[in-house]
Amino acid sequence: MLQLISATPSPYARKVRIALAEKGIPFELITEVPWNSTTQTPRHNPLEKLPVLILEDGSSVYESRYILEVIEAMWPDPPLLPAGTWERLAARKVEVIADGVCDACVLLFWERHRAPEHQSQEWIARQRRKVDGGLRALAEIAGTRDWVVGDRFGLADLCTGTLLRYLDVRFPEHPWRSQYPNLVALSARLEQRPSFAGSVPVPQVISDKVV
Numbered sequence: 787m788l789q790l791i792s793a794t795p796s797p798y799a800r801k802v803r804i805a806l807a808e809k810g811i812p813f814e815l816i817t818e819v820p821w822n823s824t825t826q827t828p829r830h831n832p833l834e835k836l837p838v839l840i841l842e843d844g845s846s847v848y849e850s851r852y853i854l855e856v857i858e859a860m861w862p863d864p865p866l867l868p869a870g871t872w873e874r875l876a877a878r879k880v881e882v883i884a885d886g887v888c889d890a891c892v893l894l895f896w897e898r899h900r901a902p903e904h905q906s907q908e909w910i911a912r913q914r915r916k917v918d919g920g921l922r923a924l925a926e927i928a929g930t931r932d933w934v935v936g937d938r939f940g941l942a943d944l945c946t947g948t949l950l951r952y953l954d955v956r957f958p959e960h961p962w963r964s965q966y967p968n969l970v971a972l973s974a975r976l977e978q979r980p981s982f983a984g985s986v987p988v989p990q991v992i993s994d995k996v997v
């Protein structure tokens with residue numbers, strides 16, 4: 787059976803969990819804390835990051851964007867990408883923005899884990915700008931349409947939804963809910979999907995010293 791190495795707060799792993807669930811593909815969920823020395827992740831990804839999709843032949847696929855491409859190629863129906871070239875590229879651009887905001891959140895999270903005297907306020911401000919700028923761009927793209935790109939659920943919704951709920955876990959004080967009512971409505975709609983309801987992110991316990 788397919789296996790997915792995941793972590794409870796991971797927005798990147800949630801992207802894959804949702805994609806597999808939307809396509810009805812059964813898989814074994816292996817929940818890890820990649821920050822602890824006990825993690826198995828490095829055995830399957832030389833970059834030591836999850837998510838990692840372990841295929842039936844034991845080979846491993848990593849990097850969420852690439853994992854989703856492999857899933858789309860192996861199990862094309864229902865498609866998560868629009869058929870038209872430019873709509874497909876528009877969905878990929880939304881993934882770039884959403885992943886970039888998640889990346890900035892991760893950097894912010896770890897900077898704040900440093901002792902106060904070692905935290906760089908300039909670095910924190912820089913990551914915060916990326917989060918704010920990315921959210922602004924996503925709110926503009928999403929508008930008040932039912933779906934972020936195209937006329938049905940797809941990759942752009944999957945990435946935007948996972949990012950928004952991740953903010954609640956890693957950046958709960960961010961005012962996006964008061965800034966972007968259209969994103970609040972989109973998130974609420976997406977979280978009602980069984981694929982989202984079955985993969986709600988929660989914080990994890992990190993026992994090792996990471997930074």
Ligand SMILES: N[C@@H](CCC(=O)N[C@@H](CS(=O)(=O)O)C(=O)NCC(=O)O)C(=O)O
Nearest residue numbers: 793796797798820834835836837849850
């Ligand atoms: N670009 C990667 C990012 C994956 C990533 O950063 N994963 C984190 C876990 S989480 O932040 O998603 O919860 C990780 O494994 N980090 C371990 C490490 O960076 O060594 C993807 O999209 O898959």
